[in-house]
Structure formats: C-alpha cells, structure tokens
Amino acid sequence: MSALRIADVGMRFGGLWALREVSFEVERGSVVGLIGPNGSGKTTLMNVISGVYKPTTGEVRYAGRRIADVPTHEVCHFGIARTFQVVKPFESLTVRENVAVGAMYGRDGGTRSTRASFERAQELLEIVGLAQVAQRPASDLTAPNRKRLEVAKALALDPEVLLLDEVMAGLNATEVDEALELLRDVNRRGVTLIVVEHLMKAIVSISTTIVVLAEGRKIAQGAPTEVLASPHVIEAYLGSRWAKRQEQLRVIEAERAEAEHMQPHEPNA
Numbered sequence: 507m508s509a510l511r512i513a514d515v516g517m518r519f520g521g522l523w524a525l526r527e528v529s530f531e532v533e534r535g536s537v538v539g540l541i542g543p544n545g546s547g548k549t550t551l552m553n554v555i556s557g558v559y560k561p562t563t564g565e566v567r568y569a570g571r572r573i574a575d576v577p578t579h580e581v582c583h584f585g586i587a588r589t590f591q592v593v594k595p596f597e598s599l600t601v602r603e604n605v606a607v608g609a610m611y612g613r614d615g616g617t618r619s620t621r622a623s624f625e626r627a628q629e630l631l632e633i634v635g636l637a638q639v640a641q642r643p644a645s646d647l648t649a650p651n652r653k654r655l656e657v658a659k660a661l662a663l664d665p666e667v668l669l670l671d672e673v674m675a676g677l678n679a680t681e682v683d684e685a686l687e688l689l690r691d692v693n694r695r696g697v698t699l700i701v702v703e704h705l706m707k708a709i710v711s712i713s714t715t716i717v718v719l720a721e722g723r724k725i726a727q728g729a730p731t732e733v734l735a736s737p738h739v740i741e742a743y744l745g746s747r748w749a750k751r752q753e754q755l756r757v758i759e760a761e762r763a764e765a766e767h768m769q770p771h772e773p774n775a
C-alpha cells in the first residue's frame with residue numbers, strides 16, 4: 507500500500523525550476539533513498555512533502571489528502587516529520603527539553619502529560635545515544651550530536667513517515683553504522699523513511715528503493731543495485747563525483763611530480 511503519492515510535482519523559484527514533473531509512490535514501511543548531485547532538488551522535495559512549500563505544479567497526497575491543503579503546523583499531527591539539513595535546535599533549552607517539546611506537540615502530544623513527554627524524550631535520547639548530555643544546553647552539542655538531536659526531535663513527533671535530510675553528514679564510519687542501525691530500528695517499528703544522503707554506501711545498505719534526481723527531474727527509480735548500475739545514473743550522478751575525484755587525483759599527481767622534480771635524483775640501485 508502506498509503511504510505517499512508524489513504526482514507531477516514541479517517547484518519554481520523565480521526563473522528556476524528546482525523540481526520538474528517528479529512522480530513516484532512511497533510504499534508504507536519502505537525506506538526510500540533519495541539521491542542526486544548538489545542542487546538537484548532533494549531538499550526542495552523534502553520541503554514540498556513536509557508542506558513547507560506548496561508545489562507550483564502537481565501534488566503530494568498522504569492518506570488520501572493533499573499535503574498542500576494541510577496547514578504546515580498540522581502536517582506533523584498528520585504523521586509526517588522531518589529533520590533539517592541545517593540543524594536548528596532551541597539553543598537555550600536543554601537537549602531533553604528540545605525533544606520533550608516535540609513529544610508534547612506531535613501526533614500523540616495531545617494525550618501526553620508534561621511528565622510523560624519528558625520520559626518519552628529521555629527514552630528517545632537513549633535510543634539516539636544522547637542520554638549522557640540530556641541536561642546540557644543544546645548550544646553545547648558537537649555537530650554529530652546536533653544531528654542525533656535532530657533525529658530524536660523528529661522521532662518525538664511519533665511520525666508514520668520520517669524525512670531525513672543528510673543526518674549522517676559529518677559522522678565517522680562507526681557513527682554512520684550506529685546511525686544506520688538506529689534508522690533500521692525505527693523502520694522496523696513501522697516508520698516509513700525517506701532518506702537523503704550523499705554517502706552511497708549508507709544509502710545502498712538501508713534503502714529498499716532508490717530515487718535519483720538530476721536538475722530537478724527524476725532520472726531513475728528502483729532497487730539500489732539496479733539503479734546504481736544504470737549508465738544514466740552513473741553519468742548524471744556518480745559521473746560528476748567521479749570527475750571531481752579524477753580532478754583531485756590529477757592535482758595530487760601534479761604536486762607529486764613537481765616535488766620529485768625538485769629533489770635530487772637517487773642513483774639507480
């Protein structure tokens with residue numbers, strides 16, 4: 507059964523179409539990896555799905571309703587929560603208070619006491635690995651911990667669909683593995699995930715389906731291994747990174763050659 511239906515979505519900013527004719531469905535309980543080069547429209551699509559932007563064309567439907575018709579502050583009651591690529595916690599509140607706010611105002615918030623909201627916040631901080639810093643002001647957190655807080659805040663809304671925009675950026679390899687384990691756990695509890703991430707290994711390991719955007723258009727969709735093997739995708743996405751990597755290698759090679767040139771040659775052994 508599909509949880510979300512994205513139909514012919516276009517989003518224009520002045521003269522620029524950040525999204526054009528994007529359509530796909532998100533199955534309930536699935537993990538959709540959304541990838542594409544910088545500026546391809548991933549965050550814009552997250553903003554359309556979470557109701558922050560009304561699309562210029564097309565629509566997103568969730569549980570039979572057009573997201574654009576739901577007031578933004580009600581989208582989370584509706585079951586959709588998201589994290590932000592640029593993290594914005596309430597700096598003066600403690601880590602736990604930040605999460606408790608979500609627990610009070612999310613889908614089940616109306617039925618939760620303040621005390622129960624703080625208990626729920628503490629549980630979530632344990633899940634994301636922030637229990638030790640629960641009483642510290644959010645402004646004290648390191649960048650990776652801010653990402654964890656962002657996930658805990660979104661989870662506090664008890665979403666059915668969770669949109670994650672680059673929550674693994676800046677994490678080391680071990681932390682990425684922990685984050686993936688956390689997301690798998692969240693998904694096993696029945697939460698549908700849409701994950702934007704540049705780390706290809708992470709995307710492949712967690713996604714059931716991958717959708718690729720390039721210049722605002724959907725250029726591929728399917729099983730991870732299939733999609734990443736597509737020449738079209740390699741050219742549009744991996745191609746640009748490959749080209750960048752090749753350029754870096756050329757620079758390194760040139761520097762090495764120059765350094766060698768400046769050193770006296772060793773006699774051949």
Ligand SMILES: Nc1ncnc2c1ncn2[C@@H]1O[C@H](COP(=O)(O)OP(=O)(O)OP(=O)(O)O)[C@@H](O)[C@H]1O
Nearest residue numbers: 519522524542543544545546547548549550551591
């Ligand atoms: N509010 C806005 N006003 C004007 N242009 C915007 C706005 N938001 C995004 N854009 C433009 O839309 C295009 C898509 O941007 P978007 O942030 O969605 O890309 P992205 O795929 O998330 O990129 P990244 O990987 O760098 O996060 C870009 O050209 C961007 O400059």
Ligand SMILES: [Mg+2]
Nearest residue numbers: 548549550591
């Ligand atoms: Mg983005």
